[in-house]
Amino acid sequence: MHKVERLSEEQARPILPKLVALLQDSVHSGSSVGFLPPLTFEAAKAYWLETLNEVAQGKRILLVSSEAGDVTGAVQLALVTKQNGLHRAEVQKLLVHTSFRNRGIARALMGAVEESARAVGRTLLVLDTEQGSIAEKLYEKCGYTRAGIIPQYARSADYSLISTVLFYKLL
Numbered sequence: 001m002h003k004v005e006r007l008s009e010e011q012a013r014p015i016l017p018k019l020v021a022l023l024q025d026s027v028h029s030g031s032s033v034g035f036l037p038p039l040t041f042e043a044a045k046a047y048w049l050e051t052l053n054e055v056a057q058g059k060r061i062l063l064v065s066s067e068a069g070d071v072t073g074a075v076q077l078a079l080v081t082k083q084n085g086l087h088r089a090e091v092q093k094l095l096v097h098t099s100f101r102n103r104g105i106a107r108a109l110m111g112a113v114e115e116s117a118r119a120v121g122r123t124l125l126v127l128d129t130e131q132g133s134i135a136e137k138l139y140e141k142c143g144y145t146r147a148g149i150i151p152q153y154a155r156s157a158d159y160s161l162i163s164t165v166l167f168y169k170l171l
Contacts, residue, residue, distance in 0.1 A: 009056035
């Protein structure tokens with residue numbers, strides 16, 4: 001059975017190589033999460049070190065799912081720090097390792113991210129994802145409302161431009 005935990009920077013640092021592998025697996029399997037393949041270990045590690053720095057500063061929440069010592073997935077909550085936005089946060093980098101997909105991990109991570117948002121007083125969550133992706137369907141099933149579509153928002157692995165769908169959820 002997988003478990004989902006909120007990790008501090010100190011708790012996440014020892015599993016940094018597993019987080020790097022998770023990100024590489026997601027990017028190399030076609031997930032649109034801000035990177036293009038091939039994603040080097042060094043680039044993925046640099047991303048995670050920056051992320052862990054934000055976790056240490058209280059600007060980001062990191063939730064990690066694991067099973068029998070394996071990192072199976074992760075999701076982040078970027079906390080808005082502007083005075084007029086202290087009620088909102090952005091769900092980012094929902095990742096599930098390809099070896100562990102279709103086991104309810106993504107839904108468990110989304111449930112945990114919403115719980116974490118409530119715990120820190122956030123009542124509005126926003127996110128974006130590639131139009132037509134599996135993630136788009138997942139967010140709809142999780143009760144997120146489509147706010148709109150931005151055409152040609154990002155590059156895909158084949159370098160074509162893809163549209164992104166914006167979602168929100170009031171907690």
